[in-house]
Amino acid sequence: MAFIASLISIANPLVVVLFLVLLGYVLKLKTSKTSYDSTKVPGPFAWPVFGNLLSLGKKPHEYLTYLRSVYGDVYKIKMGSRDTIVLNGLQTIKTAMIKQAEDFAGRPNFYSFNYIAKGKSMGFSDYGPRWKLHRKIAQNSLAMFTNKRNSPIEEAIIAEAEVLANNFLNTDGSPMNPHNEIYLSVGNIICALCFGKRYKRDDPDFMQLIKNNDEFMAFAGAGNPVDIMPWMRHFTKRSFNKFVSILDAMDEFTMKKRREHLDTFDPMHLRDVTDALIKTTEDISEEEKQSVGLTDEHILITVQEMIGAGFDTIASTLQWAVLFIATHPEHQDKAYEEIQSVIGSERYPEFEDIASLPFTEACIIEVMRHSCIFPFALPHSSTRDTNLNGYEIPAKSLVFVNLWSVNYDPTIFPDPGKYDPYRFLSDNGKSVNRSAAELFLPFGAGRRKCPGEQLAKMELFIFFTTLLQRCRFDVIPGKEPVVDSKYGLTLKPKDFEVSVSRR
Numbered sequence: 172m173a174f175i176a177s178l179i180s181i182a183n184p185l186v187v188v189l190f191l192v193l194l195g196y197v198l199k200l201k202t203s204k205t206s207y208d209s210t211k212v213p214g215p216f217a218w219p220v221f222g223n224l225l226s227l228g229k230k231p232h233e234y235l236t237y238l239r240s241v242y243g244d245v246y247k248i249k250m251g252s253r254d255t256i257v258l259n260g261l262q263t264i265k266t267a268m269i270k271q272a273e274d275f276a277g278r279p280n281f282y283s284f285n286y287i288a289k290g291k292s293m294g295f296s297d298y299g300p301r302w303k304l305h306r307k308i309a310q311n312s313l314a315m316f317t318n319k320r321n322s323p324i325e326e327a328i329i330a331e332a333e334v335l336a337n338n339f340l341n342t343d344g345s346p347m348n349p350h351n352e353i354y355l356s357v358g359n360i361i362c363a364l365c366f367g368k369r370y371k372r373d374d375p376d377f378m379q380l381i382k383n384n385d386e387f388m389a390f391a392g393a394g395n396p397v398d399i400m401p402w403m404r405h406f407t408k409r410s411f412n413k414f415v416s417i418l419d420a421m422d423e424f425t426m427k428k429r430r431e432h433l434d435t436f437d438p439m440h441l442r443d444v445t446d447a448l449i450k451t452t453e454d455i456s457e458e459e460k461q462s463v464g465l466t467d468e469h470i471l472i473t474v475q476e477m478i479g480a481g482f483d484t485i486a487s488t489l490q491w492a493v494l495f496i497a498t499h500p501e502h503q504d505k506a507y508e509e510i511q512s513v514i515g516s517e518r519y520p521e522f523e524d525i526a527s528l529p530f531t532e533a534c535i536i537e538v539m540r541h542s543c544i545f546p547f548a549l550p551h552s553s554t555r556d557t558n559l560n561g562y563e564i565p566a567k568s569l570v571f572v573n574l575w576s577v578n579y580d581p582t583i584f585p586d587p588g589k590y591d592p593y594r595f596l597s598d599n600g601k602s603v604n605r606s607a608a609e610l611f612l613p614f615g616a617g618r619r620k621c622p623g624e625q626l627a628k629m630e631l632f633i634f635f636t637t638l639l640q641r642c643r644f645d646v647i648p649g650k651e652p653v654v655d656s657k658y659g660l661t662l663k664p665k666d667f668e669v670s671v672s673r674r
């Protein structure tokens with residue numbers, strides 16, 4: 172009691188009131204009778220106002236995976252005052268995302284989602300007829316340029332991989348951080364896809380796009396507290412306005428590109444995703460659009476989504492790839508020998524080589540498992556009252572899909588912290604073990620599964636194989652990289668340096 176009296180004498184009355192409310196809350200919890208109901212989702216104690224936020228730590232995916240061992244595959248935490256269901260483990264996540272696909276295909280109504288792509292994004296909008304049509308349009312416009320054999324995008328990736336390998340080799344064995352060059356190359360592929368053009372590194376438009384993207388990632392990666400505690404918008408106005416101004420710059424950039432495209436648009440010759448979307452606005456009838464509430468603005472702004480989703484994801488994965496390969500010279504040499512025996516050094520790798528390079532492909536699959544760049548997919552929401560594994564889940568619950576709990580499940584992948592491509596090779600080592608590769612879900616599953624999977628696989632394979640064909644990556648003695656991640660919108664490796672020499 173003396174402690175409370177001295178607290179009252181020194182503290183701000185508001186803090187004291189808050190303290191007493193918390194104390195009352197804890198005492199009430201301790202004294203109230205708990206009646207056990209097996210259909211109620213279990214979970215840890217949550218504080219008022221902050222819920223479990225303060226326990227998440229710097230690596231929320233690791234903490235939430237630990238909670239799986241206490242509460243099982245389905246449990247509840249509070250993000251601020253918001254109930255959040257966390258789904259863990261391969262079978263439970265597949266049941267929710269595939270068997271009960273409609274029940275869990277929603278997105279939460281986060282405050283910041285109203286501002287991304289002027290609130291007209293496909294990826295951040297809730298499930299329903301408008302989303303379905305929007306998703307179909309996005310998927311078709313991507314597929315037009317990424318699924319075809321000899322697609323122009325494949326040519327652009329091959330050319331850009333050569334640029335990347337040469338720029339690495341130009342460092343002449345001095346210590347280098349691969350981050351910037353990888354970002355510029357991957358950014359150029361997104362530009363080729365969306366705007367039909369690869370840029371010189373110092374082109375002003377290209378530099379603007381990279382700047383916008385960097386700022387967006389830095390801001391969004393730090394998390395928007397207003398999403399889970401909307402009342403905080405009154406205290407974070409200045410930083411939220413900064414976020415909105417970054418989004419405005421991104422809108423302005425895509426509008427400018429759209430105007431340029433409209434000046435030279437030819438419906439018989441679609442050059443890129445922007446053209447494909449312009450044509451879609453003409454092809455779909457007004458009645459169909461109106462019946463679901465989709466506008467031309469929704470359709471055209473989809474290009475911004477491709478840039479946002481297709482840039483950081485692939486660039487982060489490639490950085491991880493360089494890190495793992497430099498720290499595992501035995502795997503690097505084996506992949507190099509495989510590439511030499513199948514492709515040699517006279518021509519550059521193409522996507523169809525993937526079928527003849529099982530070890531190299533296994534190295535990439537293991538990069539995706541180990542790096543787990545999306546530990547929680549994107550936030551989901553339940554679309555109706557439902558039941559999962561015997562637990563009742565109310566409509567509109569915020570749902571986190573813990574993909575990390577799958578990639579790092581030791582019962583599926585023994586010693587999960589080890590980079591081991593052999594996990595994904597068949598016993599005779601002559602082919603990829605496809606069943607093993609299906610034991611984790613890097614692109615999510617079900618209705619919201621990533622529509623960029625095909626492009627991502629093509630890009631990762633061509634960049635990775637070309638780099639290994641041309642370059643040797645070594646760690647720098649005395650400056651060995653720490654294999655660890657920075658938490659953000661995607662998990663990225665902590666900064667590291669390697670040296671590059673010619674093969």
Ligand code: HEM
Nearest residue numbers: 294477480481484485545548549613614615619621623627
């Ligand atoms: C290594 C590369 C990539 C990985 C690991 C990845 C992974 C993911 C994951 C886990 C999701 C969330 C799924 C969910 O919410 O359940 C997602 C969504 C999405 N991804 Fe990717 N992605 C990659 C590359 C790309 C690329 C290249 C594009 C497009 C150019 C793209 C476009 C999208 C879009 C638009 C969504 C939202 C889908 C929706 O809500 O319906 N992604 N991705």
